[in-house]
Amino acid sequence: MSNLMLFALIFAGVLAVNKIAEPSDAHEIQHVIPFQVSSVYDGDTITGIARLWPNLLHRTSVRLRGIDTPELRNGCEESKALAVIARSLTDSLVKAAHVVALSEPGLDKYGGRVVADVLVDGRNLSTLLIERGVAKPYSGKGSRPDWCGREGEI
Incomplete structure (x- = not known):
C-alpha cells in the first residue's frame, strides 16, 4: 500500500471520528463513572475505586449527595444505634448491587472529598x-439534621 493511500485512509478515519464526536453531541454524554466499593465508612460515605478511563483507576472516598445519616x-x-443501621444498610445495598456508579461527581464544600x-x-x-x-x-x-429529637433546644 502506498504512503499516499495510507495517508488517505488515516485522514478519512480522523474525519469520521471527528464527525462522531462533534460538540453538538456532547449534551448526550452521561457523567456516570463505574465505581467498585471497597468499604463503607458510615451511612453516607463510601470508599472505592473509580474507573475514570479503561486503564485509569482512582481510589477515593465519596460522600453521598443530598443526605445526612447519623454519626x-x-x-x-x-442516633448511634441508627448510625450502625445506616452503615449496615448502605453496605448491604452496595454489596448486593450488580452495578455501582457515580453520577455527576464534584468536590464537597471544603474541596477535599468527592460528592456524587x-x-x-x-x-x-x-x-x-x-x-x-x-x-x-x-x-x-x-x-x-438533628438525630436526637432535640430540634429547637439550646
Whole structure:
C-alpha cells in the first residue's frame, strides 16, 4: 500500500471520528463513572475505586449527595444505634448491587472529598436510604439534621 493511500485512509478515519464526536453531541454524554466499593465508612460515605478511563483507576472516598445519616461517634445513644443501621444498610445495598456508579461527581464544600449521586443498579442510593428512614435530606448548607429529637433546644 502506498504512503499516499495510507495517508488517505488515516485522514478519512480522523474525519469520521471527528464527525462522531462533534460538540453538538456532547449534551448526550452521561457523567456516570463505574465505581467498585471497597468499604463503607458510615451511612453516607463510601470508599472505592473509580474507573475514570479503561486503564485509569482512582481510589477515593465519596460522600453521598443530598443526605445526612447519623454519626457513629457523636450524638445520643439512639442516633448511634441508627448510625450502625445506616452503615449496615448502605453496605448491604452496595454489596448486593450488580452495578455501582457515580453520577455527576464534584468536590464537597471544603474541596477535599468527592460528592456524587451514587447509583446502585441505576437507583439513587441517597433516595433509598431516605425511603428506609436512615437518612434525611441535607444540602450541605446550614445546620445538619438533628438525630436526637432535640430540634429547637439550646
